[in-house]
Amino acid sequence: MNGRLKLVLVALLAVVAFQVFFRGRNEPRSQGGGHPAPPLALPDLAGRTVDLGSLRGKVVAVNFWASWCGPCRAEIPDLAEVWKAHQGKCFELLGVAEESGREDVLAMARDIPYPILFDARATALEPWGVPAYPRTYLVDAQGTVQHVFAGSLDRETLTAALQPLLPASCPKG
Numbered sequence: 001m002n003g004r005l006k007l008v009l010v011a012l013l014a015v016v017a018f019q020v021f022f023r024g025r026n027e028p029r030s031q032g033g034g035h036p037a038p039p040l041a042l043p044d045l046a047g048r049t050v051d052l053g054s055l056r057g058k059v060v061a062v063n064f065w066a067s068w069c070g071p072c073r074a075e076i077p078d079l080a081e082v083w084k085a086h087q088g089k090c091f092e093l094l095g096v097a098e099e100s101g102r103e104d105v106l107a108m109a110r111d112i113p114y115p116i117l118f119d120a121r122a123t124a125l126e127p128w129g130v131p132a133y134p135r136t137y138l139v140d141a142q143g144t145v146q147h148v149f150a151g152s153l154d155r156e157t158l159t160a161a162l163q164p165l166l167p168a169s170c171p172k173g
Contacts, residue, residue, distance in 0.1 A: 034146070037062070037139045038127035042096065042117035045109055050094065050117055052139070059165045060139045061093045061158065064125070067104035069133040071152035076112060078155035082162070083114040090141065090170040091162065096124060098133070141167045 040052040040062065052060060063079060065072035076095075083093040093114040097105045102118070109116045119125070128137065138147040138161055147161045 034144060037137065037143050037145050038124075040094075040096070040117075040124055040128070042119055042124065044115050044117055045106070050115060052094070053143070055092050056143055057141050057167065058090045058092050058170065059141055059162060059167070060091075061136055061162070062096060062128070062139060063093065063134060063136045063153070064096045064098075064119075064128065064130045065134045066098035066100070067108055068100075072134040073108075075134055075152040075154070076108070079153065079158070080113050081155050082158050085159075086162065086166075088170070090167050098122065138162065138165065140165045 037052060037060075041049050044050050052062070061079070061082075063075075065076075067073075079093060079095070083091070095112060095114060095116040096119050097109075097116055099105075099118050099120040099122070105116065105118070124130070128135075132150070134152060136149040136153050136158070137145050138149070138158075140146050146165060149157070149161075
């Protein structure tokens with residue numbers, strides 16, 4: 001084998017080893033479900049803090065995204081449809097947007113009906129175990145992560161996962 005080919009193979013093996021090692025470390029602790037949702041309290045578009053803990057009693061989809069992420073943009077219409085179909089039925093959807101594209105997020109948010117929260121310093125990514133965008137966590141009414149969706153999420157998949165988790169009655173407020 002010539003020297004260049006050996007170098008390319010060694011580099012390729014190093015990249016694969018790096019991906020395998022870090023992919024396993026960055027997967028959310030809740031991958032299998034049944035783990036308490038990490039705390040989440042971030043400002044919405046109006047600057048009011050939205051606290052996941054205050055939504056106890058409802059099923060909450062927490063969707064981490066960025067304005068520059070193509071798959072994130074693609075899933076927004078389906079997420080909006082699910083949110084509209086389940087308004088007032090013990091369900092909430094929180095979009096957690098990366099702050100680096102604030103102006104883009106603000107422009108996009110005009111067409112997004114569900115609450116958008118800003119994660120200014122990306123403080124929520126580590127506790128939630130978000131390795132890449134988009135990433136959606138479905139939290140049950142007791143505050144337990146039941147499903148983790150990596151990549152773009154469609155309406156049918158979210159609805160199917162959501163239906164069995166919806167409580168029979170909703171808390172007031």
